[in-house]
Amino acid sequence: MRQRIVLPVRGRISRLALLAAFSAGILLAGFPEDDGFVRAQSRESAEYEVKAAFLYNFAKFVEWPADAFQNEKAPIALCVFLADPFGNALDDVIRGKTINKRELAARRVSDLRDLRACQLVFVSDKEGKHLPEMLNALKGASALVVGETDQFAERGGGIQFYMEDNKVRFSANVDALQRARLTVSSKLLALARIVHEKNHRKED
Structure with missing residues (x-):
């Protein structure tokens, strides 16, 4: 897939870790859609292990702007808003890892006011109806908002997961990413389906 939109690009980054996570969508192919309740549970568990990666x-x-953090030692907070479909998967994926010398922290958030302390916010399909309130609470903040509800990206989310050929794929809303002042690698955008917001919603 060719890159269609260019945002500011970070320095040289290894592609191997990225491809490892994105190719992990193959895991889902092992769980037939009609193979019973246990299979359905296993398939859902595998799906969210992939999404955690x-x-x-x-x-x-x-890359977030410096003012997205309280200080130089503050962690990168990966937050799950309300319903948490990951179990321990997200905690397991980030345990002991750092990015640009910052530790990673998995947090569960239930209050809209607490979202501004997050660098990445995931909202499940069950809670996707709260997107307008979330975007309002995050107005002016540099947070990557990720969801899995239909039209999530076109409605203002930053990245949206979707299923295609029984694999996890994602869309990227470049309008939302730019508005949040996020510097996104062109390598990431090259693997995304690029979308724009309906009516090209702008910050007031």
Whole structure:
């Protein structure tokens, strides 16, 4: 897939870790859609293990402005808003890892006011209806907002997961990414389906 939009690009980055996470979507192919309740549970568990790996790799290929953190030692907070479909998967993926000398922290958030302390926010399909309130709470903040609801990216989210050929794929809303002042690697955008917001919503 060719890159169609160019945002500011970070320095040289290894592609191997990114491809490892994105190719992990193959895991889902092992779980037939109609193979019973246990299979369905296993498939969902595998799906969110893959998505947890995606979130970690998104953080590796996105750079936040300095004022997105309280100080130089503050961690990169990967937050899950309300319902948490990951179990321990997200915690396991980021345990012991750092990005640009910052530790990673997995947090569960239930109050909109706490979202501004997050660098990445994931909202599940179950909670996607809260996107307008989330975007309002994050107005002016540099947060990467990731979801999995239909039209999530076109409605103002930064990145949206979707399923294609039984694999996890993602769309990137370049309008939202630019508005949040996020520096995104061209390597990441090259693997995304690029979308724009309906009506090209702008910050007031």
